[in-house]
Amino acid sequence: MLIVDRRLPFADLAARLYAEGWQRAADPTAPSPLIEDEPEFVEFQRLGARLYYQFDPATGMRQLRVAGPDGDEALAALAALAACLPCEGVERARELLRAPDVASRLLGLGMVEALGARESLDEVAAMISDASATVARQALHTCVRLIAEQGGAALRTLGQWKLENPDQSLIFLLAGSTYNKLQILRWLGHDRRASNADIDAVLRTALADPDWEVRLTALVVAARLRANQLLDQVATTALPQESADGVNTDERRMLRTIQLYAIELLQGAAVPAPSEAPPNTRALMHDHLLRCLAGDPVAHHEKAFLFLTSLLTPLPDEVPSPIVVPPGIRATEDGFLLEAHGIALCWVPPLAHWLGEELPRMQVANPIRNVVSSGFFIAREAGTALMDFDAAVAYCERLGAATGLKIRLPTSDEWEMAARGPDGRRFPWGNNARAEARFAASPWGVTGAVGLAAQWTSSMRDAAMLVRGGEKQWVCAMREPARRDVLCAVRLVVAP
Numbered sequence: 428m429l430i431v432d433r434r435l436p437f438a439d440l441a442a443r444l445y446a447e448g449w450q451r452a453a454d455p456t457a458p459s460p461l462i463e464d465e466p467e468f469v470e471f472q473r474l475g476a477r478l479y480y481q482f483d484p485a486t487g488m489r490q491l492r493v494a495g496p497d498g499d500e501a502l503a504a505l506a507a508l509a510a511c512l513p514c515e516g517v518e519r520a521r522e523l524l525r526a527p528d529v530a531s532r533l534l535g536l537g538m539v540e541a542l543g544a545r546e547s548l549d550e551v552a553a554m555i556s557d558a559s560a561t562v563a564r565q566a567l568h569t570c571v572r573l574i575a576e577q578g579g580a581a582l583r584t585l586g587q588w589k590l591e592n593p594d595q596s597l598i599f600l601l602a603g604s605t606y607n608k609l610q611i612l613r614w615l616g617h618d619r620r621a622s623n624a625d626i627d628a629v630l631r632t633a634l635a636d637p638d639w640e641v642r643l644t645a646l647v648v649a650a651r652l653r654a655n656q657l658l659d660q661v662a663t664t665a666l667p668q669e670s671a672d673g674v675n676t677d678e679r680r681m682l683r684t685i686q687l688y689a690i691e692l693l694q695g696a697a698v699p700a701p702s703e704a705p706p707n708t709r710a711l712m713h714d715h716l717l718r719c720l721a722g723d724p725v726a727h728h729e730k731a732f733l734f735l736t737s738l739l740t741p742l743p744d745e746v747p748s749p750i751v752v753p754p755g756i757r758a759t760e761d762g763f764l765l766e767a768h769g770i771a772l773c774w775v776p777p778l779a780h781w782l783g784e785e786l787p788r789m790q791v792a793n794p795i796r797n798v799v800s801s802g803f804f805i806a807r808e809a810g811t812a813l814m815d816f817d818a819a820v821a822y823c824e825r826l827g828a829a830t831g832l833k834i835r836l837p838t839s840d841e842w843e844m845a846a847r848g849p850d851g852r853r854f855p856w857g858n859n860a861r862a863e864a865r866f867a868a869s870p871w872g873v874t875g876a877v878g879l880a881a882q883w884t885s886s887m888r889d890a891a892m893l894v895r896g897g898e899k900q901w902v903c904a905m906r907e908p909a910r911r912d913v914l915c916a917v918r919l920v921v922a923p
Contacts, residue, residue: 429505430520430538432513433487437465440480440489443511449473460484476504486534490541517544524550529559536562540569548573555607560761561745567607568744571614574629605638609857612644613741615652616722622654634660639667640859643682644738650689650720651739658693661686673853673860677787681731688716698723728795730785733851737781737858740850742870747776749802749923755830756804756921762872763804765921767830770806772921773845773872777802780844781851784904791888791906798840804921805837805845808875809882813914816892819883823919833922839886839906841920842895845869846876847903854901877901880916881909 431440441451449471460466461484471478481490491512493504520542523535532554539547551573554566612633615626622630633645634657646664649657666682667674674682692698698721699714705727706715718725719735756772757764763772783795814822819836827834837845846855848870854860855869855876868874876882881897891908894915900907909915 428541428543429491429509429512430515430541431489431491432515433489433534435489435513437469437480437482437489440512441469444471444478444508447473447507447511449478452477473504478504478508483537486530486537488534488537488541517542517547520544521547521550524554529562532557532559532562533565536565536569540572543573545573564744567610568614571611571618574611574615574625605641605857608633608636608638608641609644610741612641612648613739616644616648616739617741619652622649622652622656626652627654627656630654630657631660634664638859639665639672640738640857642666643685646686646689647720647735647738650692651722653693655693658690661693662690671860673858681734684716685720685731685735688713688720692717692720702726728797730795733781733784733795734853734858737851737853740781742848742850743778746774746871747778747802749774749776749804751923753832753921753923755832762807765804765826765830765832768826770919771808772804773807775800775803775805775841775845775871778849780847780849782840782843782847782904784853784902786902786904789905791893791908793904793906798844800841800844802923803837803841804923805841805871805873806918806920807872809880809916809918811916813880813916815914816883816909816911819915819917822917826919834919835922836883836885837918837920839884839893839895842876842882842884842918843903845871845873846896853903855903860901877903881907882916882918 450473452470452472454470457466457468465482465484466480467482467484469480471480477494479490479492479494481492482488491505491508493508515538517539520535520538521544523531523538524547526532526535536551536554538544539551548570551566551569555563555570557563557566611629615629619626630645630649633641634649636642636645642664643666646661648654649661664686666686667679696717699717701718701724702711702714703726704711706712706729712731715725715727716731719732722739725732752758752763755766757766759771763774764770765772777800779797779799781795782798783793785795823834823836826832846869848855850870852858855873856867869876877896878898878901879896881894881900884893884895886893888906888908892911893906894909895906896903897907
């Protein structure tokens with residue numbers, strides 16, 4: 428892999444490659460480049476070897492990678508190219524990591540990841556708490572990629588650090604917050620198909636974490652990656668035992684079942700064949716859960732499937748931006764702003780969201796399903812004024828008339844997408860009802876979604892309106908019917 432100086436235009440780079448005997452391969456299906464005369468992907472060929480050029484318009488990074496039947500010849504070709512092209516290496520990447528502007532830091536992270544510069548792991552890990560949320564997310568993503576590489580020298584150094592500091596947590600060195608630890612575990616479970624010694628070290632630390640959601644996620648990842656060396660620790664991992672932990676008796680039984688089936692996989696149990704039969708017997712549920720734990724597709728989406736999905740689905744590193752930001756809405760460092768009224772907005776992107784739940788005593792049925800958002804803006808906080816339904820609708824209409832925007836109440840599904848995020852979590856902050864996190868923001872930045880005043884939606888059940896997030900409705904999937912004359916909060920939506 429070579430990183431070419433981003434200031435070198437493609438035309439000049441191509442001319443130097445032609446001089447070295449490389450010829451550009453025709454690609455009639457290639458899309459038009461975003462930047463004129465700067466294609467994003469080009470293949471060159473020479474004597475059976477192939478050279479892949481990739482350009483990232485967002486950061487300006489230019490990569491060259493050689494492929495061929497003979498590894499030594501490929502390395503020789505790369506060395507020859509490095510002599511005739513202005514290239515940037517690890518030192519330049521580390522300079523960019525320390526740059527004051529966001530664009531340079533993002534480029535530095537991209538270079539570190541592309542080069543596999545595991546010697547930069549400490550610097551990348553420190554950037555997980557960068558002031559820029561975009562940089563922090565990318566740093567976490569790059570950290571996971573470096574961790575997952577087999578046998579890296581930097582990871583062996585960290586493994587030695589762990590041996591010298593047996594009472595300290597390696598995962599805290601790399602992550603710190605519960606959010607970051609969960610993201611690291613989720614990406615490992617999502618990207619890898621097998622464990623290795625370095626991944627085992629991360630999982631071993633996570634299995635002893637104080638947070639039971641981190642422990643359980645590590646347990647599931649260990650089973651999915653067949654981390655057989657961790658069998659004893661998986662078997663003795665502490666699960667939540669009290670209602671104060673945010674799980675009832677039935678859910679505690681489900682978590683214990685997940686642990687037992689994880690042990691089965693680590694002991695070498697085969698993954699059952701796919702089945703269209705609903706898991707309504709003990710044997711069928713056993714096979715269904717083994718497939719869920721292994722990450723294989725299943726035909727039925729029920730409570731245990733959704734719970735495992737919420738543990739193992741990484742939140743996106745990059746959120747698709749709105750194609751058009753309507754006039755009157757301004758982008759800010761942490762979201763958007765409805766300027767005329769000073770209302771902070773969050774963008775819920777057009778991504779698939781897991782909605783619904785199977786819980787006892789749900790007043791309104793809300794089946795588990797996967798729904799794609801159309802993309803919309805929603806108020807970060809609900810208004811403090813309580814009003815009946817007709818007054819809430821009139822309030823949205825007045826704001827819409829004053830701004831020329833389509834302002835309305837959210838549908839029940841939109842409210843749930845904004846409060847829950849895309850991974851099917853139980854609460855806006857995750858699956859663990861830990862007291863210190865109860866008012867944390869959702870993955871899309873929405874705050875105060877549950878535990879406060881109920882909030883109006885535009886959805887109905889029979890003749891009653893549906894409200895969400897009341898004082899006792901902590902679970903995002905819960906919906907409650909309400910008369911139109913009761914007083915509830917308003918969380919407005921702006922349709923793009």
